[in-house]
Amino acid sequence: MAGFGKPQKHKKSIKQGSSRSQTEEAIKQSIIKYQQGDLEGAKIALEKTLQADHANSFALGFLATIEKALGNNERALKLFKRSTDISQDNSDILHNYSGLLKENDPERAIILSDKAVHISPENSRYLERNGYLKWQAGDLDNALEATLKAIRLSPSLVDAHMNLGGIYKDLGNLDQALASTLKSLELNPDNPTAHMNLGGIHKDLGNLDQALASTLKSLELNPDNPTAHMNLGGIYKDLGNLDQALASTLKSLELNPDNPTAHMNLGGI
Numbered sequence: 001m002a003g004f005g006k007p008q009k010h011k012k013s014i015k016q017g018s019s020r021s022q023t024e025e026a027i028k029q030s031i032i033k034y035q036q037g038d039l040e041g042a043k044i045a046l047e048k049t050l051q052a053d054h055a056n057s058f059a060l061g062f063l064a065t066i067e068k069a070l071g072n073n074e075r076a077l078k079l080f081k082r083s084t085d086i087s088q089d090n091s092d093i094l095h096n097y098s099g100l101l102k103e104n105d106p107e108r109a110i111i112l113s114d115k116a117v118h119i120s121p122e123n124s125r126y127l128e129r130n131g132y133l134k135w136q137a138g139d140l141d142n143a144l145e146a147t148l149k150a151i152r153l154s155p156s157l158v159d160a161h162m163n164l165g166g167i168y169k170d171l172g173n174l175d176q177a178l179a180s181t182l183k184s185l186e187l188n189p190d191n192p193t194a195h196m197n198l199g200g201i202h203k204d205l206g207n208l209d210q211a212l213a214s215t216l217k218s219l220e221l222n223p224d225n226p227t228a229h230m231n232l233g234g235i236y237k238d239l240g241n242l243d244q245a246l247a248s249t250l251k252s253l254e255l256n257p258d259n260p261t262a263h264m265n266l267g268g269i
Contacts, residue, residue: 022052026045027046027059030042030043030049030062042062043066046066057090058093060079061084061097062093063079064079064080064093065096068096068100073100080096080097084097094116095123095125098112098133102133110130110133113129113133124153127146127149128147132159135163135166143167148164162184162191164180165177165184168180169197169201169204178198178201178202181194181197190221193222195221196214196227199212199215199228203231203234215232215235226252229249229251229255230249232244233252233265233269246269253266
């Protein structure tokens with residue numbers, strides 16, 4: 001009877017190895033489908049994997065990423081949490097999770113982004129996100145450091161240049177803000193957010209005609225941006241065109257009735 005245990009243990013080891021191999025192959029196939037743009041196919045493959053291995057952190061996190069891409073944010077949040085409760089050693093999962101949390105839980109998003117950067121310190125996309133999150137949180141010095149490093153690693157990273165313009169603006173360095181924003185538009189001339197930001201910088205510099213032109217260009221590219229309409233109202237007010245200022249501010253409130261800044265601006269027209 002003593003010798004009977006060894007073959008059983010060996011068989012169990014073979015089964016475990018086979019199971020791991022099948023899981024790895026299933027995940028590999030889901031990655032291929034994901035890269036080919038077949039999100040539903042990748043999702044199906046991962047769900048089958050998780051039926052057999054429900055505690056696979058990578059599969060959970062990858063499925064969360066797919067659900068996020070499909071717009072299923074509530075399920076993505078639950079899957080990301082399950083994944084990171086098991087393991088926090090995959091920088092892609094941490095980065096993707098931080099992106100989903102950036103609006104509703106920015107503090108947690110920064111923690112996850114910091115971990116992603118710690119694991120992969122030379123990843124420019126992680127650094128760009130990290131800089132953006134810290135900029136939005138008001139941590140301007142660390143935001144500047146992360147964003148400059150992202151640009152050093154990937155000089156053509158459009159969003160990093162655009163974010164850098166916003167960081168410099170908030171630091172009061174309008175010349176650098178202007179240069180960074182113009183660089184982002186050199187790389188992507190049709191970015192409505194960058195044109196809107198450029199308008200704001202020109203307004204702060206006192207270049208009202210250029211501010212007007214940049215903001216109108218932003219609205220040409222994205223007519224339904226309430227912030228751009230609100231900014232346009234402010235520019236028209238400074239130009240002394242109160243009728244246009246009123247119309248633009250009312251349009252902003254039509255698109256976003258709960259914007260307190262637009263309501264305040266409306267009272268000042």
